[in-house]
Amino acid sequence: MVTAIEPLLREQLINRRHRLEDAVIDFQRPAELMRLLAEVDAALDRMDLGTYGICEVCHDSVESERLIADPLTRFCIDHLTPGQQRALEEDLELASQIQTGLLPQHYQKIDGWEVAYHYEPAGPVSGDYCDLISGEDQTLHFVLGDVSGKGVAASMLMAHLHAMFRTLTSINLPLEQMVERASRVFCESTLPTQYATLACGRANTSGEVEICNAGHLPPLLIQDGKVTSIAATGLPVGVFCSESFTVNRIHMSQGDTLFLYTDGLSESLDGTGSEYGAERLAQLLGKNNLLSPDSIVSLCRQELLAFTDGRPPRDDLTLMAIRRTK
Ligand SMILES: [Zn+2]
Numbered sequence: 001m002v003t004a005i006e007p008l009l010r011e012q013l014i015n016r017r018h019r020l021e022d023a024v025i026d027f028q029r030p031a032e033l034m035r036l037l038a039e040v041d042a043a044l045d046r047m048d049l050g051t052y053g054i055c056e057v058c059h060d061s062v063e064s065e066r067l068i069a070d071p072l073t074r075f076c077i078d079h080l081t082p083g084q085q086r087a088l089e090e091d092l093e094l095a096s097q098i099q100t101g102l103l104p105q106h107y108q109k110i111d112g113w114e115v116a117y118h119y120e121p122a123g124p125v126s127g128d129y130c131d132l133i134s135g136e137d138q139t140l141h142f143v144l145g146d147v148s149g150k151g152v153a154a155s156m157l158m159a160h161l162h163a164m165f166r167t168l169t170s171i172n173l174p175l176e177q178m179v180e181r182a183s184r185v186f187c188e189s190t191l192p193t194q195y196a197t198l199a200c201g202r203a204n205t206s207g208e209v210e211i212c213n214a215g216h217l218p219p220l221l222i223q224d225g226k227v228t229s230i231a232a233t234g235l236p237v238g239v240f241c242s243e244s245f246t247v248n249r250i251h252m253s254q255g256d257t258l259f260l261y262t263d264g265l266s267e268s269l270d271g272t273g274s275e276y277g278a279e280r281l282a283q284l285l286g287k288n289n290l291l292s293p294d295s296i297v298s299l300c301r302q303e304l305l306a307f308t309d310g311r312p313p314r315d316d317l318t319l320m321a322i323r324r325t326k
Pocket of ligand 1: 058079
């Protein structure tokens, strides 16, 4: 695993070295600078010797997501010193706060639409991306995504997606082009093994909704107790740099609800090891079609908790309900 990411990490280390050298001139603390330079050089030496990414205590591999987050890491997570352990916990706490700060307002009522969501990381940080962006032209953009992998590396990619979509929605491209650009940028700036599934859409005041589903679990449309799923129209973003996407167009009337979720819901297991599944979800939504977005989201959480018998979640969970109110 480490060998796959090593060329990229080497490049990062060399870049870091150049930046440190550039900083020599106006750096206030030369001793600190020299220490950092020595650490970078030592990491490059380990790459040349073939010992890079191997824990110095147990000689097992260092977790690759930790190497991506910090290419200077020398110990696996089990062999950090108490001081390093504490620093890691503080970093995670800070990362979690930053991630929470990236989330949209919890409950939103925008011209003709009412939206509620629930975002719950399985660990300190999540690899799910959830966003609501209202445009100047009264449109509402919604995005729900799931980045490959888990933990810190996935949360960094989540932040990357967040920044990209925030920029792309401001230039008002057709939805499919927006996703195509996001996919290209994501592909060019991440490792080959990293991608994200996402369902995103744009709703306008007259009830027209465009949805682009890039390899994500089908969003469910609830109309008069009938539930239809909106299948994926493309591969996940970032799989290939030149992917193209298509868009589904639907009309939503007053009282219709669109429900989006990540696999933290559908792939949750009960005591016997069976999955919660999309079918069970569709039945629950169909029977409760009159509920407000907020109540639908709460109901799903209660059902999931009952299903898993309160066991801690194995995966990040995000739920979003969008209802047309006029
Ligand atoms: Zn170790």
